[in-house]
Amino acid sequence: MLDPHAALPFSAAAHPDARPARRLTWDSREAGPDVAFVALPGERMHGNAFVDAALAAGAPFVLTDLDVPRALKVPEGQAQPALFAWARQERQKNPLVIGITGSAGKTTAKSYAAAALEAHHMPVFNTMPAIACFLVEFGATDRPLVVEMGIDRVGEMAELVDLVRPDIGVVTSIGPAHLEQLGSVENIAREKGGIFQAARGLVGAQAAAFYPPENYPGVESYGFGPVTHTGQDLQVTPAGAQFTYQGVTVELPLAAPVQAEAAVLGLVLAQQAGLPLHRVAHRLAGVSVPAGRYRVHPGRFTVIDDAYNASPLAVRAALDALHAFPGRRISVLGRMLELGPTERELHAEVGHYARERADLTYGVGAFAHELGERAFASVPEMLAALLTEVRDGDVVLVKASRGLSWTPERRAQEGVGLDVVVAALLEARGS
CATH class of the missing domain: 3.40.1190.10 (Mur-like, catalytic domain)
Known part of the structure; x- marks a missing residue:
C-alpha cells in the first residue's frame, strides 16, 4: 500500500483524511477507491483541473499543490519533482x-x-x-x-x-x-x-x-x-x-x-x-504480447496484427516474418511517423522490401505509392478493396504508426492507426 502519511523525500503535508492506495496514476480517468491521482502539468491542461473529478471517484489521496480534501500537498509547482523524488526513493x-x-x-x-x-x-x-x-x-x-x-x-x-x-x-x-x-x-x-x-x-x-x-x-x-x-x-x-x-x-x-x-x-x-x-x-x-505487437491470429486466413507502431527497422522485421508463411502473403502498410526530411526515401525503401517479401502489397495514406503496388488515399478506401480481395489461405500483415494525437479523420487520411483494419479483417473472417 502507498501511504501518504509515510515520510517522503520532499516537503509534503498529508491531509488527515488521506488514505493509503494500492496504485498511483497520472490519468484522472483511472482514479478510484484504490487508485490515487497525481496532478501533473500536461501539454494542454494541468492535472489540477481534474483533482475534483479524482476525489469524486473516490481517490484515496491526490498529490497536488492545491488545498483540497485528501491532498498530499506539495509546494506550488512541485507535484512533478515530488513524484520523481518519491519514485527514486522507492526504486x-x-x-x-x-x-x-x-x-x-x-x-x-x-x-x-x-x-x-x-x-x-x-x-x-x-x-x-x-x-x-x-x-x-x-x-x-x-x-x-x-x-x-x-x-x-x-x-x-x-x-x-x-x-x-x-x-x-x-x-x-x-x-x-x-x-x-x-x-x-x-x-x-x-x-x-x-x-x-x-x-x-x-x-x-x-x-x-x-x-x-x-x-x-x-x-x-x-x-x-x-x-x-x-x-x-x-x-x-x-x-x-x-x-x-x-x-x-x-x-x-x-x-x-x-x-x-x-x-x-x-x-x-x-x-x-x-x-x-x-x-x-x-x-x-506462455508469453502473450500486447495487441498490435506481432500477434498472429490463425484462421480461414491468417491476420498478423503488428499495427501498434512502425519504424523502417520494425517493418522489415515484420515483412521477414510474413515471408516465412505459406500461402499468399499480403502486406498492408501505412505511414511511419517522425522520420524527418528523408521520410519519402525511407518509405520507398520499405515499400521496395515489401514487394520482395510479399505477394501482394497495399499502401495507404501519405506514402501509399511508395509502400504498395495497390495504393489508396485513405483507410476506408483501402479497407473496402482489401476485404474484397482477401481469401482463405491468405496471410495478411498490418503495420503502421499510430498517430494517437491526431483526429480519427486525419488518421484515416494519413494511413496511420491501422488497428481498425485488423478489427475489420477479424470480423470479416468470423472471429
Whole structure:
C-alpha cells in the first residue's frame, strides 16, 4: 500500500483524511477507491483541473499543490519533482531493475524479460510520469522490475536513467526512428547508449555493431549468430519458433525471430540471476504480447496484427516474418511517423522490401505509392478493396504508426492507426 502519511523525500503535508492506495496514476480517468491521482502539468491542461473529478471517484489521496480534501500537498509547482523524488526513493528499495530501450522490439523484449524473471513490468505507457508511478507502486516489492525506456529527443535518456537507475541496461536494436528530433541513426545509437551508465549492459545482435567493445567496455550481446550469449539451432515456422539455449529447448508458439531473440534476452537475465533455465523456458512459452505487437491470429486466413507502431527497422522485421508463411502473403502498410526530411526515401525503401517479401502489397495514406503496388488515399478506401480481395489461405500483415494525437479523420487520411483494419479483417473472417 502507498501511504501518504509515510515520510517522503520532499516537503509534503498529508491531509488527515488521506488514505493509503494500492496504485498511483497520472490519468484522472483511472482514479478510484484504490487508485490515487497525481496532478501533473500536461501539454494542454494541468492535472489540477481534474483533482475534483479524482476525489469524486473516490481517490484515496491526490498529490497536488492545491488545498483540497485528501491532498498530499506539495509546494506550488512541485507535484512533478515530488513524484520523481518519491519514485527514486522507492526504486532504491529494489535489488534488480532492468531498463530496456531500442528502435524496435522494446515491448516484446520487456514482456519476455519480465516472464523470465517473474518481474513486475511497465504497462503500455512509457512516459516519465508513467514510469515514476510504476516505481512508486512496485519499487519496494521483492520482485525485479522491468522498465521500458523509449526516447524521442536528445537528453531524454539521461533523464530516464537518472529516474530509473537500472542495474542492467538493454538496447534491443538501432535504426531510423524519431529522426525529426534525434537527427540521425548515429545520434540515436549514442543517445540510447546512455542506458549503459547502468552497472551492466546487453545489446541485441542487430545493435551490437553500434556499441564496439573499445567504446563500450563490458557491454555484451545476445541473440543468434556471433554474439556473446547465443541461442542455437533457431527454426521458425508458421507454428512458431524453436531453439536451444545452454542445452535447454525453448518453444514459442506463433513467434517470429524478434520474439526468439527477446526470449534469449530473458534466458540470459534469468541465468545471471541464478534461475533454473528449464522453468524459465516453460514461462517463456506462455508469453502473450500486447495487441498490435506481432500477434498472429490463425484462421480461414491468417491476420498478423503488428499495427501498434512502425519504424523502417520494425517493418522489415515484420515483412521477414510474413515471408516465412505459406500461402499468399499480403502486406498492408501505412505511414511511419517522425522520420524527418528523408521520410519519402525511407518509405520507398520499405515499400521496395515489401514487394520482395510479399505477394501482394497495399499502401495507404501519405506514402501509399511508395509502400504498395495497390495504393489508396485513405483507410476506408483501402479497407473496402482489401476485404474484397482477401481469401482463405491468405496471410495478411498490418503495420503502421499510430498517430494517437491526431483526429480519427486525419488518421484515416494519413494511413496511420491501422488497428481498425485488423478489427475489420477479424470480423470479416468470423472471429
